[in-house]
Structures are given as C-alpha cells and as structure tokens.
Amino acid sequence: MSDQPATNGALVRVEGVEKVFHRGTEDIHVLANLNLQVPAGEFLALMGPSGSGKSTLLNLIGGLDRPTKGRVSVAGDHIEKLSDHQLAAWRARHIGFVFQLYNLIPVLTAERNVELPLLLTHLTKAERRKHVETALAMVGLTHRAQHYPRTLSGGEQQRVGIARGIVTDPTLLLCDEPTGDLDRKSGDEILNLLQALNREHGKTIIMVTHDPHASARASRTVYLNKGELTNTPLA
Amino acid sequence: MTALFNWFAQIGSIARFGLMSIPQRRGAVTATVFGIAGVVLVFVGVLSIAAGFRRAMANSGSADAAIVLRSGSDSEMVSGLGRNDTRLIADAPGVARNAAGPLSSAELFVIINLPKRSTGTDANVPLRGVEAAATSVRDNLRITAGRMFEWGRNEVIVGAGAAREFAGLEVGGSVKVGRETWPVVGEFTAGGGVAESEVWSDAKVLQAAYNRGDSFQSVYVRLNSAGAFQEFKDALTANPQLSVKVLRQSEHFAEQSTAMMKLITTLGYLIAFLMAVGAVFGALNTMYSAVAARTREIATLRALGFGRGAVVIALMIESLLLAVGGGIVGAGLAYLAFNNFHAATINWQSFSMVAFAFAVTPALLVQGIFWATGIGLIGGLLPALRAARLPIAAALREL
Ligand SMILES: Nc1ncnc2c1ncn2[C@@H]1O[C@H](COP(=O)(O)OP(=O)(O)OP(=O)(O)O)[C@@H](O)[C@H]1O
Ligand SMILES: [Mg+2]
Numbered sequence: 352m353s354d355q356p357a358t359n360g361a362l363v364r365v366e367g368v369e370k371v372f373h374r375g376t377e378d379i380h381v382l383a384n385l386n387l388q389v390p391a392g393e394f395l396a397l398m399g400p401s402g403s404g405k406s407t408l409l410n411l412i413g414g415l416d417r418p419t420k421g422r423v424s425v426a427g428d429h430i431e432k433l434s435d436h437q438l439a440a441w442r443a444r445h446i447g448f449v450f451q452l453y454n455l456i457p458v459l460t461a462e463r464n465v466e467l468p469l470l471l472t473h474l475t476k477a478e479r480r481k482h483v484e485t486a487l488a489m490v491g492l493t494h495r496a497q498h499y500p501r502t503l504s505g506g507e508q509q510r511v512g513i514a515r516g517i518v519t520d521p522t523l524l525l526c527d528e529p530t531g532d533l534d535r536k537s538g539d540e541i542l543n544l545l546q547a548l549n550r551e552h553g554k555t556i557i558m559v560t561h562d563p564h565a566s567a568r569a570s571r572t573v574y575l576n577k578g579e580l581t582n583t584p585l586a
Numbered sequence: 587m588t589a590l591f592n593w594f595a596q597i598g599s600i601a602r603f604g605l606m607s608i609p610q611r612r613g614a615v616t617a618t619v620f621g622i623a624g625v626v627l628v629f630v631g632v633l634s635i636a637a638g639f640r641r642a643m644a645n646s647g648s649a650d651a652a653i654v655l656r657s658g659s660d661s662e663m664v665s666g667l668g669r670n671d672t673r674l675i676a677d678a679p680g681v682a683r684n685a686a687g688p689l690s691s692a693e694l695f696v697i698i699n700l701p702k703r704s705t706g707t708d709a710n711v712p713l714r715g716v717e718a719a720a721t722s723v724r725d726n727l728r729i730t731a732g733r734m735f736e737w738g739r740n741e742v743i744v745g746a747g748a749a750r751e752f753a754g755l756e757v758g759g760s761v762k763v764g765r766e767t768w769p770v771v772g773e774f775t776a777g778g779g780v781a782e783s784e785v786w787s788d789a790k791v792l793q794a795a796y797n798r799g800d801s802f803q804s805v806y807v808r809l810n811s812a813g814a815f816q817e818f819k820d821a822l823t824a825n826p827q828l829s830v831k832v833l834r835q836s837e838h839f840a841e842q843s844t845a846m847m848k849l850i851t852t853l854g855y856l857i858a859f860l861m862a863v864g865a866v867f868g869a870l871n872t873m874y875s876a877v878a879a880r881t882r883e884i885a886t887l888r889a890l891g892f893g894r895g896a897v898v899i900a901l902m903i904e905s906l907l908l909a910v911g912g913g914i915v916g917a918g919l920a921y922l923a924f925n926n927f928h929a930a931t932i933n934w935q936s937f938s939m940v941a942f943a944f945a946v947t948p949a950l951l952v953q954g955i956f957w958a959t960g961i962g963l964i965g966g967l968l969p970a971l972r973a974a975r976l977p978i979a980a981a982l983r984e985l
Contacts, residue, residue, distance in 0.1 A: 406979075413889070439891050439892065439893050441891075442890070456603055458606035468890050
C-alpha cells in the first residue's frame with residue numbers, strides 16, 4: 352500500500368541535518384549533524400528530554416520546516432528541493448499527522464474532520480464518503496461520525512485525529528505525543544490502534560513520546576539528547 | 587481542471603470554517619458589520635441629498651425646451667428682457683406652435699416672504715408671473731387640486747413643494763403680495779422639478795403689482811424638437827436687435843444646481859472617507875483577531891497540505907462577506923430612512939427655497955456597497971497575509 356523506498360530499504364533518510372532557530376540575536380542550536388534512517392513498515396518511537404528537539408525533527412521529516420543544513424528525504428523525494436507550494440501538495444500526498452492536542456476543527460463533525468485531507472485529492476464526493484467510513488471504522492468510531500469534537504472524550508478525539516491522519520493512506524504517519532494528553536486507559540487504546548495500523552496494515556509510523564509505556568509498543572526506540580541520536584537512553 | 591477544482595474546494599472549506607466560527611466572535615463581528623453599515627448609511631444618506639437635488643433640477647427642464655435670458659446673466663434673478671425682445675424670441679425659428687400661437691412664455695419673477703410651516707419663520711419664495719403657454723413649455727405640469735388661476739385676476743396657484751413648506755399655501759389659503767392679499771386657487775406638480783417650489787400668477791397682473799411696466803426676466807419656449815435647439819439659438823444670437831443667452835432648460839437647471847451639488851458631494855465624500863478610515867481599523871481588528879483565534883487551526887490545515895493562497899483567499903472572502911453584509915445593511919437602512927425624505931434648501935443662485943426629495947438611487951446603493959467592499963478588502967488583506975506567512979511549525983506550538 353505505501354510507496355516502497357527508492358534506495359537501500361530506508362523510507363525516511365535524514366542525513367547530516369542541522370537545525371538552528373534564531374530568537375532575537377540568539378541562535379538556538381537544536382539539531383547538529385543528525386542522521387536517521389527509518390525503513391518502511393517500522394514503528395519508531397522517538398524519546399528524549401523536553402526541549403531536545405523531538406518535535407523539530409518530526410517537523411523536518413514531515414516537511415513542515417526546513418533544515419538549516421543537511422538533507423531529508425522520504426520515499427526518495429528530497430524535500431529541500433521542493434518549493435513551499437510543492438511541499439504543501441507533497442505533505443497532502445505522503446504525510447499523515449497526529450497531534451498531541453488532536454487539532455480538530457471545532458465547527459466540523461468527526462466525519463467532516465476526517466474528510467479534510469481528502470479535499471486535497473481528486474476523489475469524488477461518494478469516494479470520499481467511502482474513505483471516511485473506512486477510516487472511522489478502523490478507529491472504531493463509526494457511531495460517532497456525526498458528533499462534534501467538543502462532545503467527544505479526549506481519547507475519542509484522538510481517534511478522530513488518527514482517522515484523519517490515515518484517511519489518505521499516507522506513506523508515513525507522524526505522531527507528536529499522541530497520548531500526551533490522555534489518561535492511561537485512553538492512551539492504551541490509542542497505542543493499540545497505532546500498533547494495529549503498523550502490524551496489520553504495514554503503516555510506517557514515527558511517534559514522539561515521553562512515556563516508556565508508549566515506546567514499549569514501538570518496534571524500535573531512539574533517543575534524542577543534546578542534538579544527537581542514540582539507541583540507548585542516557586542516564 | 588481537477589487541480590483548479592481542488593483549489594476551490596480548499597478555499598471553500600477554509601472560508602466555511604471562518605464563517606461558522608463567527609458566532610464565537612460575535613461581538614467584534616457585529617461591531618465591524620455595523621461600523622461598515624454606518625459608513626454606507628452616512629455616505630448614501632448625504633449623497634442622496636445631492637442626487638435628490640440633482641433630480642429636482644434635472645426634472646425641471648427637458649432637452650426640447652429652452653430658456654432665454656439677457657446675455658451675461660447667470661440666473662433669472664439678474665436678467666431683464668423687454669416686450670420687444672420677448673416677441674422676437676417667440677417668433678424665432680424652431681419654436682413650436684399650436685392654434686393659439688408660439689409655445690413661448692415670457693416670465694418675471696419676484697421674491698416674497700412667507701412663514702415656514704415647520705418653524706414659523708419667514709423665508710423667500712419665488713413668485714413667478716407666467717403667460718398662457720407656461721404649462722406647455724414645461725414637462726409634466728399638472729394641476730392636482732383646485733383650478734388654474736384666471737388670466738387678468740389677482741390669483742395664484744402653488745407648487746406642491748411650496749405648499750408643503752409654507753403656511754397659507756393651500757387651496758383656499760392666500761398670499762400677501764405687496765399690500766394686497768391674493769387667494770390660492772390651485773396646486774400643481776411639475777414632476778418633482780423646481781417649479782414645484784414656486785408660486786405662480788399671471789405675468790401681466792404681477793407686472794402691475796410690482797410696477798414692472800412691460801418688462802420680463804426670461805422666456806421659456808418649447809422647441810419643435812431637441813434638434814431644433816441649435817437653429818433657434820443661432821437665430822437669436824445672430825439677431826443684432828437682441829443680446830441674449832440661450833440655454834436648453836435642462837442645461838440651465840443643471841447649471842443652477844452646480845454649487846449646491848459640489849458642496850454636498852464633497853461633504854458626503856469627506857464624511858464617508860473619515861468614517862471609512864475608522865471602519866477599516868475595525869475590520870483590521872476583527873480579521874486580525876479572527877486569524878489569531880485560528881492560528882493553530884490554520885497551521886493544522888497547512889500541515890495537512892492546504893495551500894497558502896487558499897488561506898489568503900478564504901480569509902479575504904470572509905472579510906468581504908462581512909463588509910458586503912454591512913454594506914447591504916447600511917444601504918437598506920439608508921433607503922428606508924432617506925428615500926423620498928422631503929426637504930427644502932436654499933438655491934444659492936436664486937436665494938429662494940427649493941423643495942426636493944432625497945433620492946436614494948440604485949447607483950448610490952451600488953456605490954455604497956462598493957465602499958463597503960473596499961473597506962473589507964483593505965481590512966482583510968493584511969491579516970490574511972499574516973495568516974499565510976505563519977511558519978507552520980511555530981504556529982502549531984501555539985495553544
Ligand atoms: N520556531 C521556533 N523558534 C525558536 N525556537 C524554537 C522554535 N521551535 C522550537 N524551538 C526551540 O527548539 C528547542 C527544541 O524544541 P522542540 O519543540 O523540538 O523540543 P521537544 O523535544 O519537542 O520538546 P517537548 O518534549 O517539550 O515537546 C526548544 O528549545 C525550543 O524552544
Ligand atoms: Mg515536542
């Protein structure tokens with residue numbers, strides 16, 4: 352279902368990436384000479400202390416931001432070569448995002464929220480409805496299709512968020528602390544869902560998390576600290 | 587094709603969220619809409635005065651009718667013509683005729699003082715002496731109450747506008763002319779034209795009452811056709827016995843109203859402009875807060891792949907819809923409040939009262955909504971550009 356990686360079995364390649372933010376006259380060096388490869392079909396957990404740059408890295412992979420130096424490619428597309436306009440279309444085709452605070456549009460029902468990314472495709476209305484139904488069924492929310500976000504629990508809202516993230520069948524699903532705002536029980540349901548998407552549907556997932564309980568569900572965990580990635584947590 | 591459709595779908599959905607979230611911002615939105623409505627209301631209101639005045643003046647004369655004054659005079663007030671002149675004018679080529687002779691009315695004009703109905707204070711009213719052809723040399727002249735005065739008798743008929751403005755000017759009433767009192771025997775309309783602000787009597791009777799001998803101030807004529815004007819004018823100006831100024835009636839009345847028109851129009855634009863500046867700030871504020879309230883929402887849509895252009899256009903549409911909504915409210919209120927509102931003003935060229943009705947014309951309504959659109963465009967553009975330039979990653983961090 353997802354595009355196969357063009358080279359060496361790695362779907363995502365981050366090579367020599369450096370990211371510097373400027374705040375006033377101050378330079379904030381967040382990532383330095385960072386390398387990461389994520390093979391297709393992997394469920395990767397990205398951990399690290401607050402402020403270590405996890406979200407920054409995820410945003411670079413998802414084409415929401417550009418590296419100061421280095422290269423990022425997903426499924427063979429080098430995002431630094433795309434214009435802003437091309438990058439927006441590229442995101443619509445390849446990336447599904449799941450946010451910590453769900454980021455649903457409050458004035459739209461669950462099914463309309465899920466339909467949003469499909470407005471960027473060439474699908475007809477009937478085709479869109481079918482895709483939305485499928486996505487809502489996968490997250491177990493068929494009966495909540497007509498509900499507005501404010502009438503749903505946090506866990507349900509995040510499941511709508513995941514349905515929106517997968518409805519276009521993207522190459523890559525990026526989740527930034529998807530359980531960060533949920534209680535243990537709802538969080539577990541979300542993790543079950545992500546795990547099922549990975550195992551049963553072969554979805555490649557990168558998930559930022561603070562929670563060892565969450566990272567335990569991933570197929571691999573990497574740790575970001577002081578701008579560098581390691582395979583073991585630093586003490 | 588599909589790409590274009592896709593783009594419209596993006597714009598449509600973003601604009602829709604904006605409009606759907608209006609109830610949450612109803613305070614600022616209502617203030618903005620009514621601010622813009624106020625601009626349009628005042629603008630249309632003030633200019634409807636000018637439009638009504640212009641209409642009153644324009645309705646006063648048609649293109650196939652002419653007025654002749656002594657050369658060098660800007661208005662009837664300062665003009666003077668003798669019996670000889672008026673005869674030559676009546677017999678000139680191009681003048682229409684009926685069984686009774688040429689359709690030509692030599693007229694004179696005095697100012698009398700009458701108390702206004704509203705305040706009781708005196709104001710100037712033109713009392714015009716006319717000849718038998720007077721009703722045929724003007725358009726739409728109709729007796730609406732009573733009867734025409736009898737020739738040779740001390741009687742008057744009054745225009746509907748004058749009747750509305752001044753005390754005693756109703757059929758059965760009377761006016762003081764010099765030391766005499768003349769009965770009002772009829773009332774007339776003139777299609778909203780200037781004549782409606784006047785009081786009329788027989789020219790001969792008026793000449794006698796004011797010791798004017800056999801002198802007049804103007805001659806009104808009906809021409810064979812609008813095209814006959816040049817021939818008529820050329821004949822009079824070429825005649826060495828005459829020294830006259832020849833105008834189409836429509837031109838003459840338009841000229842009489844220019845000073846007034848300029849004043850009102852300038853005033854209208856000035857007030858509307860000042861208010862519009864205020865309204866632009868209101869719209870800016872509303873749209874900036876709309877963008878601020880939706881920063882994360884817009885960033886989310888951009889993350890999903892919605893385009894920058896779609897964000898700008900959607901926000902502009904929202905701003906324009908609010909503005910046009912305000913414009914329609916303002917234009918509607920202006921129409922209800924001002925259309926056909928009756929008023930009277932001094933005509934500065936004749937120093938007498940002209941009664942007229944405010945005219946909220948379709949052109950004015952369109953202009954008003956055009957102003958509203960301008961306010962919406964200016965007020966929406968900067969906030970929309972700010973929204974489009976939001977760095978997505980940074981905006982997503984905002985709560
Ligand atoms: N747009 C930005 N402008 C300036 N500084 C930024 C920007 N985005 C992130 N930073 C800084 O970069 C550093 C890394 O931020 P980032 O959000 O990637 O950390 P994180 O690991 O996701 O933290 P958390 O666990 O708290 O979410 C922080 O010091 C942050 O303040
Ligand atoms: Mg983070």
